[in-house]
Amino acid sequence: MLSVRKSPYAFIGIVAVLTAAAAIAASVYTGVGLRDPEGFLGPAYIRLPLLAVLMFVAGLIPAAIRRCGWKQVPRGVVEVIRYEWTLRRVLCICTGLLVFYVCYVGYRNLKSVLPILTGEVLWDTELAVLDQWIFGDVNPAFVFQDIFGTGFSAALLSFVYLIYLPVVPISLGVVLVFSRDLTVGAWYATAMSLNWIVGTVSYYLLPAVGPIYYEGTAAAYNALPETNTSALQDALWQNRETFLADPVNADVIHGVAAFASLHCSVTFTMALFAHLVIRNNILRFVGWAFFGLTFLATLYFGWHYLVDSLAGVLIGWLCVAIGAWATGNWRTRRRTLESDLTADDDDAPRGPAGARLPASTV
Template sequence: MSNSAGTGGLAKRAATSGFSWWGRELGTYAVIYMAILGLVAFTLFVSALQGVDFVPFLERYAQSAVSGCVLVGSMLLIAVCVKALVYDRSGSPLRAVVASLSAIVRSDMLWRYLFACAWLILMLAAFLYNKMMIPEVAPFSWDPTFARWDQVLFLGHSPWEVLHPMLGYPMITATLDLLYGLWGPMMFMFWAGAFASPRVPALLRARLWMSMILSWIVIGLVMATLLSSAGPCYFGDVVPGMTSPYAGLMQYLAEARSEPPLLAVIAQEYLWQGHIGNHDMPGGISAMPSMHNAQAVLFAAFAYRLDRRFGHAMTVFALLIFIGSIHLGWHYAVDGIVGAGAALAIWWICGAFAPKMFPNAFSAARPVNP
């Protein structure tokens, strides 16, 4: 994409000002916001019946939102500094950096980003609460089946055994663990960044939001309930009387880095302790389909609509998430395959329906208001 698409949006101010976009946004995309509010209202009703406090779920994703803001802010600062060093002709890169950052602060980009983050926090908090109820509605029963399917796909071997000779080194494992942990902040970066950026056509942003919402509901709740499973890291716990084919992997992960432990090891223990009732903090267990893989595929599909190189980069990220989901014991390979396929189907469906649902959406990039 040309550089003018971004800087031009900052230089050429829109006729409207202040927060006038709020009403236009809520009116044009009322279906999206009503879907989020509907899920939240249902969740609040259920949580009230069960006597469970919903606030911790909001706090859980507020922390992810802050991490996402830090990630985006860091990337933005780096981009502005590089631009000043490479393209500035005034002889004062520092002045150019300050001018660019001031223009961003004076624009509505920051407020739009925070507005989008607030809605995503609501959506994810409701999703997580309902995800935690999956084992109560449908106890884990599919793990042996998915383990067998994996062995069929990988010619009699578990996928982790095939990957381990290449990945079974602490440095590689730690890198995949870090990338896997970045998935949460990146979710906020894509959701809120698509809304804040003047480079993203409004209809494309609507398609991304619709796809992400449907993936959480259809893939992360409906399909996850119908195909209830815990994942390789919990195989020995949920399939009694059967030797876990993942015992070697879990032993390696525990020993790969002990101080501090891998993020995956910490998170897996935290989720299991919550599952067996040793704490009541937010966190649910569900393997099939993989939401990490589903969302990563949506990131790549969205990125390709903006820039081919961006799409290539996000495809690499999606592949690393798929590999990491297996190597870190979170998912069976079929979890990622089903999740990615379902996400692509949802992306295609939303692409077909978005223009009809939002005929008043801007088809061109949005200029940034002062």
């Protein structure tokens, strides 16, 4: 049996294969064809490799300058590529992007056929009652609108909620490309990929559409101004109706599901991973602030019930923990991306004569 420390992508690779098989089986059973979801910078199979190339280029020039100086950038570029970009490193980066892509596409397609496989069973009534009980028999929408208002807060939270879409793949590209310790990149890729899988399971455990779409609570959000988030909510519900009208021939992917909040699980994963890996306090603060504002936005706009977002936090923690175990990072001391890039160890790149090359940012 392969050691997870020697093969950090073995675990998530198996998970990706099983996810693909489940998505294909669901497609065959329902008759709904598999689709590659469009998104930031186009289809996933285009934007992920493109982001990796952009991250590589972004780090290559500074690394070349640090290695050989401003006047010998071309020689520096050659040395960085020759001595630092080993075949194993390139393969690990490609594997991280591939497993993330397979898990994400599988998740989107399994989420799309959710209403077909679960039928009319929805848990919104129970989740809404629980929400009101938690908030003292008051609709949470009114609580958040009273506390934060419906002006600047709505615009800020809308921005934070939507910036999640490009931040997720960009963060993956940054960690995979910039981390010299390959197990750190594998850890992050595994944790992020697992969010899609565990989140899909949660959708099927408690199918729900969320407060903004549930007839018992939707009217409470009418006081919110028009934002890009509200436009997205309208588009997703229209896609749901189009899909349900003719699932087999619909040209859209169904994307409505409340329990659990993957916005919360993914941003918590990002924040917790950064907290464990990065020593820069500013970056760690940004990570936690991004998660906190995202958590608030999921409730403020009615995407999720409180229990959905709390479950998302649990999923995020679980994914980081499993990712650490699967990639051999479970008992490893806290490390930093900065120290990974400048560590004086046996894995540091060497020149033709065996001399240790200067550290770089790639």
